[in-house]
Amino acid sequence: MFELHQVSKHYGASVALERVTLRLEPGRTTALIGPSGCGKSTLLRMLIGLIRPDAGSDPGSDLRPDPTAAPDAPVPGEIRFDGTPLTPARIPALRRRMGYVIQSGGLFPHLDARANICLMARHLGWDAERIAARIEALAALTHFPRDGLARYPAELSGGQNQRVSLMRALMLDPEVLLLDEPLGALDPMVRYDLQEELKQVFATLGKTVVLVTHDLAEAAFLADCIVLMRAGRVVQSGRLEAMMRAPAEPFVEQFIRAQRSHLSDLEVPA
Amino acid sequence: MTEPATLDQPTGALGHRARGRARVAPGSGRWWAAAWRLLLVLLAALLAAGCGQPDDQVRIGSKRFTEGILLGEVLTGLVAADGLPVRHRRALGGTRIVYNALAAGEIDAYVEYTGTLTNEIFAGLAASADDDLDGALRARLAADGIRLAGMLGFENNFALGMPAARAEALGIRRISDLRAHPDLRLRFGSEFTERSDGWPGLRAFYGLPQRDVRGVEHELAYAAVAAGAADLVSLFTTDAEIAYHDLLALEDDRGYFPRYAAVLLYRDDLAARNPAAVAALEHALGLIDADAMIAMNAAVKLDGRGEAEVAGELLRERLGIVKAVAADGLARRLLRYTGEHALLVGVSLAAAVLVAVPLGIVAAHRPRLGQGVLAVVGVAQTIPALALLVFMIPFFGIGAGPALVALFLYSLLPIVRNTHAGLTGIPAPLIESAEALGLPARARLWRIELPLALPTLLAGVKIAAVINVGAATLGALVGAGGYGQPILAGIRRDDIGLILEGAIPSALFALAVQWLFEQGERAVVPRGLRGSRR
Numbered sequence: 192m193f194e195l196h197q198v199s200k201h202y203g204a205s206v207a208l209e210r211v212t213l214r215l216e217p218g219r220t221t222a223l224i225g226p227s228g229c230g231k232s233t234l235l236r237m238l239i240g241l242i243r244p245d246a247g248s249d250p251g252s253d254l255r256p257d258p259t260a261a262p263d264a265p266v267p268g269e270i271r272f273d274g275t276p277l278t279p280a281r282i283p284a285l286r287r288r289m290g291y292v293i294q295s296g297g298l299f300p301h302l303d304a305r306a307n308i309c310l311m312a313r314h315l316g317w318d319a320e321r322i323a324a325r326i327e328a329l330a331a332l333t334h335f336p337r338d339g340l341a342r343y344p345a346e347l348s349g350g351q352n353q354r355v356s357l358m359r360a361l362m363l364d365p366e367v368l369l370l371d372e373p374l375g376a377l378d379p380m381v382r383y384d385l386q387e388e389l390k391q392v393f394a395t396l397g398k399t400v401v402l403v404t405h406d407l408a409e410a411a412f413l414a415d416c417i418v419l420m421r422a423g424r425v426v427q428s429g430r431l432e433a434m435m436r437a438p439a440e441p442f443v444e445q446f447i448r449a450q451r452s453h454l455s456d457l458e459v460p461a
Numbered sequence: 462m463t464e465p466a467t468l469d470q471p472t473g474a475l476g477h478r479a480r481g482r483a484r485v486a487p488g489s490g491r492w493w494a495a496a497w498r499l500l501l502v503l504l505a506a507l508l509a510a511g512c513g514q515p516d517d518q519v520r521i522g523s524k525r526f527t528e529g530i531l532l533g534e535v536l537t538g539l540v541a542a543d544g545l546p547v548r549h550r551r552a553l554g555g556t557r558i559v560y561n562a563l564a565a566g567e568i569d570a571y572v573e574y575t576g577t578l579t580n581e582i583f584a585g586l587a588a589s590a591d592d593d594l595d596g597a598l599r600a601r602l603a604a605d606g607i608r609l610a611g612m613l614g615f616e617n618n619f620a621l622g623m624p625a626a627r628a629e630a631l632g633i634r635r636i637s638d639l640r641a642h643p644d645l646r647l648r649f650g651s652e653f654t655e656r657s658d659g660w661p662g663l664r665a666f667y668g669l670p671q672r673d674v675r676g677v678e679h680e681l682a683y684a685a686v687a688a689g690a691a692d693l694v695s696l697f698t699t700d701a702e703i704a705y706h707d708l709l710a711l712e713d714d715r716g717y718f719p720r721y722a723a724v725l726l727y728r729d730d731l732a733a734r735n736p737a738a739v740a741a742l743e744h745a746l747g748l749i750d751a752d753a754m755i756a757m758n759a760a761v762k763l764d765g766r767g768e769a770e771v772a773g774e775l776l777r778e779r780l781g782i783v784k785a786v787a788a789d790g791l792a793r794r795l796l797r798y799t800g801e802h803a804l805l806v807g808v809s810l811a812a813a814v815l816v817a818v819p820l821g822i823v824a825a826h827r828p829r830l831g832q833g834v835l836a837v838v839g840v841a842q843t844i845p846a847l848a849l850l851v852f853m854i855p856f857f858g859i860g861a862g863p864a865l866v867a868l869f870l871y872s873l874l875p876i877v878r879n880t881h882a883g884l885t886g887i888p889a890p891l892i893e894s895a896e897a898l899g900l901p902a903r904a905r906l907w908r909i910e911l912p913l914a915l916p917t918l919l920a921g922v923k924i925a926a927v928i929n930v931g932a933a934t935l936g937a938l939v940g941a942g943g944y945g946q947p948i949l950a951g952i953r954r955d956d957i958g959l960i961l962e963g964a965i966p967s968a969l970f971a972l973a974v975q976w977l978f979e980q981g982e983r984a985v986v987p988r989g990l991r992g993s994r995r
Contacts, residue, residue, distance in 0.1 A: 239897050286899035297894030300989045301912045310908065311898045343989030359898075 192217040192367060192399040197267040198244045200233055200423075208232040208244070209423040217366075220393050220400040222414035224407060226446070229420040231403045234370050237270060238401060239291050240282035244268050273366070286309070291359025294372040296352040298344040304355045305340040312362050329358040332392060350381040357392070368393075370402045374409065386412055407431070407450035418444060475713070487842070518546045519731070519738045522559050522568035525552040525949070526756065527619065527761050527768070527985035528699060529559075532572040532723065534772030535749070536742055542782040543741040547940025549770075552949060553940040556581060558851075562859045564605045567733045570742055572846035574617060576721035579604075580658065587719070610725040610743055615751040617699040619653065619718045621663075622708035623692055635666055635714040643670035650679035658719070666717045678759050699751060701759035710826075723749070748779060765956050794947070795966060801861075801942035802970060805933040810926050811864045813872030817925075818918065820873070821880020822906065830853070831881060842874040846935050856940060864936030871932055879921025891918075916986050923978040930971040934963065944970070 193215040200208040208230045215221050223231035224369075236242045246268060270277040272285055297305050308329065309322045317325075330337060333354045344352055353373055360368060373389070374382045390413055393400050404410050410417050411431040418428040427439040438444045518542050523533025540547040550568055553559050560582050577593060579587045587594060599609050602987045621636060625647075628634065631642060639645065654661040663669065671693075677685065685691040685700045696703060698710055709967050716773030725745055732739050749757075753775060760771040776782040820838070824831030842933050845854075846867060853863030886912060895909045911918075937945025944967040951959030984989075 241893055241897060254672065283899055283901065286897060289897075291894070291897040293890055295890055297890045297897075297911070299891060299894070299909055301915075301987045303989065311900065314900060314904055314908070343987070345989055372946075 192273060193238055193401070194271040195234075195237075196269050196271075196454075198234075198270060199268065200230075200237070200238065200242060200244055206317075206423045211423070211425055213425060213428070215324070215399065215401060215415075215419065217354060217399050218397055219416060220402065220414045221416045221418060222410035222416050223401065223403045223424075224405065224410045225420035227405070228422075231418075231420050231422040232371055233423075234420070235369055235403050238272075238277075238291050238367075239286060239369055240277060240279070243279070244270060286358060287363055288365050289367040289369055290357075290363075290365040292356045292360045292368070292370045292373045293352070294342065294375040296349075296356040298352055300344050303343050304335075304343050304351075304381055306349065307344070307355055308340075308359045308362055310359070315363075325364075326358070327360055332361075332395065333357055348381075349377050350385055353377065355386065357389075361396075364439060365398070367399045367401070368396075372398065372403055374404070375404070389413060407440060407447065419446065421446075474949070477889040505842075507934065517733060517735065518548050519570070520568045521547060521549045522553050522562055522571040523549065523551050523799045524556060524559050525554055528758055529572070530768045531754075531757050531761065531772050532613070532749075535775060536570060536572065536725070536745055538769075538772055538776045538782065539780075540738055540741045541743050542713070542776070542780075543737060545735070545738050545741065547738075550860070550940050551638050552708075552937070554854075554938060554948075558854060558859060558939070561854070563607060563726060563728065565858060566606075566730075567858050569735075569738070570725065570727035571728050572613060572723050572745075574721035574723055576618070580719055603729070606729045606939070607726050608729050610727060610739075611746040611764075613725060613745055613749045613827060614725040614747045615699065615749055615754045616720055616722045617697050617754070618721050619659070620696050620710040620713065621697050622696045622703060622710045623696055625707050625709040627692065627708040628711075629828045633711065634709075636663075636669075636710040636717070637714050639671070639711070640667065643672070645671050645673070645692040646690070647671050647674040647693045648676065648682045648685045649676050649695040650682055651676040652679075653695040658863065663717055667715065699754045699758055701755060701762045704755065704759065705763055713716070723754075725747045733871075746922060749775070762955075777862065791962070792966060794962070798942065798944050798946060799966065799970070801946075802930070802933055802944050802967070804866060805861060805864055805936050805941060805943055806929045806974070809868035809933075810872055810922070810929055812869050812878060813876055814922060816869075817873045817921075818880050819878035821877045821918070822884065822911075824877065824881045825884035834877065835881065838877050841870045844870075846871070846932055847938065850935060850939050859886075859940045861936070861941045863939050864933065864941035868932055868936070872929055875924040875928070876918070876921045877965075879924070880914065880918050881922075883917030884910055885919065891951055912987070915988055916982065919978065919982050919985070923975060923982075926974045927971050930967060930974055934967055 193213070195211055195213045197210045199206075199207055199210055211230075211234065213234075223234055225231050233242060237244055266276075272288075275281065275285075277285065293300055297429075298304075299310070302310065305326060308326055309317070312322050312325065325373055326340065329335070330340070335354045336350065336356065339347060339351055339355075344355070347355065357373070372385065376384055377385065386409060393413065400414075402410070402413060404413075407417075415430075416428060416433065417431055419426045419443055427434055427443050435447060502516050521533050521536045521540070521863050523529045533551055537549040538545050548564075553562055553568070556573075556577055557563050559568070559571055560573065563571060573582075575598070578598055585599070586597060586601060589597070601610055621639075623633065631638075633639060633642065647660075650662055654674065660674065664671075679695075680702075682691065682694040682696075683700075683706060686694045686708065687706050694708070696708065698712065702708070703710060716982055725742060727739060727742060757771050757775060760766050760774075761768055773782075819840075820834050824834040848872065849867040853866045857863045891909070891913065892905075895905045900908065933941075934945035934948055936943050937949045944963040946963065947959050948963035948967075949963075951957065951963065
């Protein structure tokens, strides 16, 4: 669904992404994980066009087209969505095929839950029956109480806000769902419940999902494939079991060890 | 009814609003556009109401001092006595403003002084005209389309005065006599001290030896002489204070001071347009002698009576005109002031919103340009109100025009600034969320950014409105009316009651405006924004 070919992003002298080449398969859930500042959020925001990768023409760029490559081969620094390169002109239209959820929900405080959810549909001129039917389906999918639809974000709990945010992202039935730490701001109990729900939603919809998280357990629970990043590079990708069995470098082992809960070390007296 | 395209509709309303919604959706901001149009219509209507007046109405002007206003009331009363529609645009401003208003056709007639015409308005005319100063003056006025009808019967000259008892004791009757008394303390109005045809010219002309000469406010000079802190003051010969303080006006025995005979000026075209009005006005010629003028000044300045009332009395005594000028009751006056004030504030504020909100939007979206915009409107704010009003007169005449423009400029800054602050203060995740949804820039502005900035934006409009209510009182300086009118009249007559008649309603008006805006905010700002972002 997404193909990244040697994509870099520099802010002045600091590196956010360094020649990342990655394929995200359609219909699968991928988790981007890594320590803070590893570039996982930058990568996700690049997929929906909020950040542009460095272009080959940028000063200081070392991206060079390969003269020997086939005509339709990806150019270095290029991102493709469903086979078409992600260019500024195409991004607005392509965004309607993607849903995006951020940590704090990103809900508009001046609109109630329903208006937040159907904002884009209404802008596109959907009629009321279609909107109502779609919202009903989404509320059922996310177990969202119907009376909450008339509430404003400030009047809903954190978990409910994330449900609304998810419904908003799914309103136009996009092919791709991008989630940036969707559960990061929630307390552990709510978080646990929502993880279960998200997994069900992903399974029901069968969409391509890209999820950013810093919680390895969450990543392993929700995703088919984990992409572990560090300092703007992809260190290793695949299933968690494979990483544990054959870490690509010592960092992988360290990261996994650091994430392992001390709870499992406790001996519970009988 | 216009379908509001706000998105915070109640749950149950989806069904019956459906069709309108589907139509409205692509043209986001339909509601705003409608509001915009409504404002424009309102603006046009208000402007028309402010400027509109019957064509056949005779407009009398007056300068901003007691005698000028009294004479304006006399002229007004004369025209009204013949049953003609007339309006007194009282206390328009200083000489320059009122003369220009006459030349521009904003007023039809007023009373001026010959010395002011030859020495101030047409400075140099006296020197260039050989013998026939009167002829030269009439010719010069004719060039401006103005006719000099004749004299009213009194002069209001510069003079030097001293307490009568002291003058007698010193044996002083004429200005020449002052040469024998070099130790006198002289206290003059500031202008008299500085003008070349004032003290410096007088001293040279008569060879006066006095050294203790100070310039003070004209009214304070009287206070000083009354308190025995001055021996000699400059005065205008029709000042009521001369008699009150028992001053002797020294004889200008060598004829230094020019003569300031009160003359009636009216526009040439008035004679053709409204000959009856000219005939009525000409009843003023020879009507008022110096004693009558002094008595009228005294009635206003010393007894605290209204100009219209005093002028009406003169007309009754001299011409048998009964109830020439009807004085409005307090309620009617207040109603008129309130109407004028509301017009000034409403029109200038509406225009400012129409201009400042787009400016604020541009400033928020183009940071570099925005710095420039904010700097320019900031500078406009630093121009003193009085100076701004005077700058505007050549372009917008007198009356509501210059006041509206000045108030408009003053309203810009708070609205531009708050629009800018409201938009730039929106948290980045919200902006990005709107972008990530795929909303185009226009729709983001109308549906997300402006509604989120609304509380801040409205606060800016509210600040501008409240400032405007206060600043609009200065409009009375250029004849715009409003609550400033009784305040200025009260200052002129030293009448606290009259000042309060303007000041209290003005303060109440400001409070009412603030209250209205708070109610409006409650109605317009969605529940989700209240409390959380303020």
